[in-house]
Amino acid sequence: MRYITIALAKGRLTELSISLLEGAGIDCTELKSNSRKLILTDEKNKIRFFLAKPADVPVYVEYGAADIGIVGKDTLLEEGRDLYEVLNLGFAKCKMCVAGPKELEGRMDSITITRVATKYPEIARMYFRRKRKESVEIIKLSGSVELAPLVGLSDVIVDLVETGRTLKENGLVVLDEIADISARMVVNRVSMKMEKERIGKLIQDIRKQL
Numbered sequence: 001m002r003y004i005t006i007a008l009a010k011g012r013l014t015e016l017s018i019s020l021l022e023g024a025g026i027d028c029t030e031l032k033s034n035s036r037k038l039i040l041t042d043e044k045n046k047i048r049f050f051l052a053k054p055a056d057v058p059v060y061v062e063y064g065a066a067d068i069g070i071v072g073k074d075t076l077l078e079e080g081r082d083l084y085e086v087l088n089l090g091f092a093k094c095k096m097c098v099a100g101p102k103e104l105e106g107r108m109d110s111i112t113i114t115r116v117a118t119k120y121p122e123i124a125r126m127y128f129r130r131k132r133k134e135s136v137e138i139i140k141l142s143g144s145v146e147l148a149p150l151v152g153l154s155d156v157i158v159d160l161v162e163t164g165r166t167l168k169e170n171g172l173v174v175l176d177e178i179a180d181i182s183a184r185m186v187v188n189r190v191s192m193k194m195e196k197e198r199i200g201k202l203i204q205d206i207r208k209q210l
Contacts, residue, residue, distance in 0.1 A: 024205035100156035117148030
Protein backbone atom coordinates (compact mmCIF):
# COMPACT_ATOMS: atom_id res chain seq x y z
CA MET A 1 0.00 0.00 0.00
CA ARG A 2 1.38 3.38 -0.98
CA TYR A 3 1.60 6.32 1.39
CA ILE A 4 -0.91 9.14 1.15
CA THR A 5 0.98 12.41 1.50
CA ILE A 6 -0.56 15.44 3.18
CA ALA A 7 0.93 18.95 2.91
CA LEU A 8 0.03 21.28 5.78
CA ALA A 9 0.43 25.04 5.75
CA LYS A 10 2.91 26.26 8.36
CA GLY A 11 1.66 28.83 10.79
CA ARG A 12 -1.71 29.42 12.37
CA LEU A 13 -3.46 26.65 10.41
CA THR A 14 -1.09 23.90 11.60
CA GLU A 15 -2.52 23.15 15.05
CA LEU A 16 -6.14 23.23 13.91
CA SER A 17 -5.28 20.97 10.96
CA ILE A 18 -3.56 18.49 13.28
CA SER A 19 -6.57 18.26 15.60
CA LEU A 20 -8.86 17.53 12.62
CA LEU A 21 -6.51 14.78 11.41
CA GLU A 22 -6.30 13.30 14.90
CA GLY A 23 -10.10 13.36 15.07
CA ALA A 24 -10.07 11.32 11.86
CA GLY A 25 -7.96 8.64 13.59
CA ILE A 26 -4.57 9.65 12.22
CA ASP A 27 -1.53 9.45 14.48
CA CYS A 28 0.12 12.88 14.48
CA THR A 29 2.63 12.18 17.29
CA GLU A 30 5.65 12.67 15.02
CA LEU A 31 4.09 15.80 13.58
CA LYS A 32 3.64 17.31 17.04
CA SER A 33 7.15 16.48 18.24
CA ASN A 34 9.71 19.20 17.56
CA SER A 35 11.50 16.97 15.09
CA ARG A 36 13.90 18.42 12.50
CA LYS A 37 12.70 15.80 10.02
CA LEU A 38 11.03 17.25 6.95
CA ILE A 39 8.77 14.27 6.27
CA LEU A 40 6.86 12.75 9.19
CA THR A 41 4.96 9.49 9.12
CA ASP A 42 1.98 7.64 10.55
CA GLU A 43 3.15 4.09 9.71
CA LYS A 44 -0.06 2.36 10.78
CA ASN A 45 -2.30 4.34 8.41
CA LYS A 46 0.42 4.72 5.74
CA ILE A 47 0.21 8.51 5.80
CA ARG A 48 3.08 10.98 5.42
CA PHE A 49 2.99 14.67 6.30
CA PHE A 50 5.13 17.67 5.65
CA LEU A 51 4.83 21.33 6.57
CA ALA A 52 5.27 23.93 3.85
CA LYS A 53 4.88 27.66 3.37
CA PRO A 54 1.19 28.34 2.61
CA ALA A 55 1.91 29.52 -0.96
CA ASP A 56 3.78 26.25 -1.68
CA VAL A 57 0.99 23.89 -0.53
CA PRO A 58 -1.16 24.22 -3.71
CA VAL A 59 1.99 23.74 -5.83
CA TYR A 60 2.89 20.46 -4.09
CA VAL A 61 -0.70 19.24 -4.49
CA GLU A 62 -1.11 20.27 -8.14
CA TYR A 63 2.09 18.46 -9.13
CA GLY A 64 1.19 15.35 -7.11
CA ALA A 65 4.09 15.65 -4.65
CA ALA A 66 1.29 15.75 -2.05
CA ASP A 67 -2.09 14.03 -2.49
CA ILE A 68 -3.89 16.34 -0.08
CA GLY A 69 -3.28 19.86 1.21
CA ILE A 70 -4.76 22.05 3.92
CA VAL A 71 -4.40 25.76 3.22
CA GLY A 72 -6.29 29.08 3.31
CA LYS A 73 -8.69 30.08 0.54
CA ASP A 74 -6.68 33.32 0.11
CA THR A 75 -3.67 31.23 -0.99
CA LEU A 76 -5.82 29.13 -3.35
CA LEU A 77 -7.27 32.25 -5.01
CA GLU A 78 -3.85 33.85 -5.34
CA GLU A 79 -2.15 30.72 -6.71
CA GLY A 80 -5.00 29.67 -9.04
CA ARG A 81 -3.86 26.04 -9.22
CA ASP A 82 -5.75 23.14 -10.82
CA LEU A 83 -7.01 21.18 -7.79
CA TYR A 84 -10.16 19.73 -6.26
CA GLU A 85 -11.32 21.86 -3.36
CA VAL A 86 -13.17 19.23 -1.33
CA LEU A 87 -13.91 20.77 2.08
CA ASN A 88 -14.38 24.16 3.66
CA LEU A 89 -12.85 23.46 7.08
CA GLY A 90 -14.43 26.60 8.52
CA PHE A 91 -11.54 27.77 10.71
CA ALA A 92 -9.20 30.77 10.28
CA LYS A 93 -12.15 32.78 8.97
CA CYS A 94 -11.73 36.28 7.62
CA LYS A 95 -12.57 38.30 4.51
CA MET A 96 -10.53 39.51 1.56
CA CYS A 97 -11.41 43.19 1.23
CA VAL A 98 -10.65 46.42 -0.54
CA ALA A 99 -9.91 49.04 2.12
CA GLY A 100 -8.93 52.67 2.04
CA PRO A 101 -9.27 56.09 3.68
CA LYS A 102 -12.61 56.86 5.35
CA GLU A 103 -13.36 59.66 2.89
CA LEU A 104 -13.72 57.07 0.10
CA GLU A 105 -16.52 55.24 1.94
CA GLY A 106 -19.65 54.94 -0.22
CA ARG A 107 -17.86 56.57 -3.16
CA MET A 108 -16.33 53.47 -4.77
CA ASP A 109 -18.61 53.80 -7.82
CA SER A 110 -17.75 57.41 -8.52
CA ILE A 111 -13.98 57.39 -8.09
CA THR A 112 -11.15 56.15 -10.26
CA ILE A 113 -8.54 54.09 -8.49
CA THR A 114 -5.09 54.13 -10.03
CA ARG A 115 -2.80 52.37 -7.53
CA VAL A 116 -3.47 49.41 -5.26
CA ALA A 117 -1.07 48.01 -2.66
CA THR A 118 -1.41 44.35 -1.64
CA LYS A 119 0.25 41.06 -0.68
CA TYR A 120 -2.19 39.42 -3.14
CA PRO A 121 -1.50 40.85 -6.62
CA GLU A 122 -3.49 38.16 -8.49
CA ILE A 123 -6.62 38.55 -6.36
CA ALA A 124 -6.40 42.34 -6.66
CA ARG A 125 -5.87 42.19 -10.42
CA MET A 126 -8.86 39.86 -10.94
CA TYR A 127 -11.14 41.98 -8.78
CA PHE A 128 -10.32 45.25 -10.52
CA ARG A 129 -10.37 43.71 -13.99
CA ARG A 130 -13.54 41.63 -13.64
CA LYS A 131 -15.69 43.47 -11.15
CA ARG A 132 -14.70 47.10 -11.73
CA LYS A 133 -13.44 46.80 -15.33
CA GLU A 134 -10.46 48.95 -14.38
CA SER A 135 -6.80 48.46 -15.08
CA VAL A 136 -4.87 49.59 -12.04
CA GLU A 137 -1.23 49.63 -11.06
CA ILE A 138 -0.65 46.89 -8.50
CA ILE A 139 2.13 47.39 -5.97
CA LYS A 140 3.16 44.20 -4.17
CA LEU A 141 4.20 44.62 -0.56
CA SER A 142 5.33 42.03 1.99
CA GLY A 143 4.78 43.96 5.23
CA SER A 144 1.95 46.08 6.67
CA VAL A 145 -0.04 47.07 3.59
CA GLU A 146 -2.16 49.45 5.73
CA LEU A 147 0.76 51.86 5.59
CA ALA A 148 0.52 52.34 1.81
CA PRO A 149 -2.51 54.70 1.61
CA LEU A 150 -1.31 56.61 4.68
CA VAL A 151 1.96 57.62 3.01
CA GLY A 152 0.48 58.11 -0.46
CA LEU A 153 1.91 54.96 -2.04
CA SER A 154 -1.56 53.74 -3.09
CA ASP A 155 -5.19 54.88 -3.20
CA VAL A 156 -6.48 51.66 -1.63
CA ILE A 157 -5.29 48.26 -0.43
CA VAL A 158 -6.47 44.68 -0.93
CA ASP A 159 -5.91 42.61 2.20
CA LEU A 160 -7.31 40.10 4.67
CA VAL A 161 -9.53 41.61 7.33
CA GLU A 162 -10.30 39.64 10.47
CA THR A 163 -11.58 42.08 13.11
CA GLY A 164 -10.92 45.35 11.28
CA ARG A 165 -9.09 46.78 14.29
CA THR A 166 -5.85 47.60 12.47
CA LEU A 167 -7.83 49.40 9.76
CA LYS A 168 -9.83 51.38 12.32
CA GLU A 169 -6.76 52.41 14.31
CA ASN A 170 -5.25 53.82 11.11
CA GLY A 171 -8.35 55.65 9.87
CA LEU A 172 -9.07 53.10 7.13
CA VAL A 173 -12.37 51.39 6.33
CA VAL A 174 -13.55 48.40 4.28
CA LEU A 175 -14.78 49.71 0.91
CA ASP A 176 -15.78 46.36 -0.62
CA GLU A 177 -15.65 42.66 0.19
CA ILE A 178 -14.02 40.38 -2.40
CA ALA A 179 -14.32 36.90 -0.85
CA ASP A 180 -14.93 34.89 2.31
CA ILE A 181 -11.73 33.22 3.42
CA SER A 182 -11.19 30.13 5.60
CA ALA A 183 -9.07 26.98 5.65
CA ARG A 184 -9.81 24.51 2.83
CA MET A 185 -8.86 20.92 2.06
CA VAL A 186 -7.66 20.32 -1.49
CA VAL A 187 -6.85 17.11 -3.35
CA ASN A 188 -4.70 16.34 -6.39
CA ARG A 189 -6.90 15.38 -9.37
CA VAL A 190 -5.06 12.13 -10.18
CA SER A 191 -4.84 11.07 -6.52
CA MET A 192 -8.60 11.51 -6.24
CA LYS A 193 -9.07 8.84 -8.93
CA MET A 194 -6.24 6.49 -7.88
CA GLU A 195 -6.91 6.56 -4.13
CA LYS A 196 -10.64 7.26 -4.27
CA GLU A 197 -11.51 4.95 -1.38
CA ARG A 198 -8.86 6.03 1.14
CA ILE A 199 -9.06 9.73 0.36
CA GLY A 200 -12.86 9.55 0.31
CA LYS A 201 -12.87 7.96 3.77
CA LEU A 202 -10.52 10.62 5.13
CA ILE A 203 -12.76 13.38 3.72
CA GLN A 204 -15.81 11.73 5.37
CA ASP A 205 -14.01 11.38 8.73
CA ILE A 206 -13.01 15.05 8.68
CA ARG A 207 -16.45 16.21 7.47
CA LYS A 208 -18.07 14.52 10.49
CA GLN A 209 -16.11 16.83 12.79
CA LEU A 210 -17.07 20.08 11.06
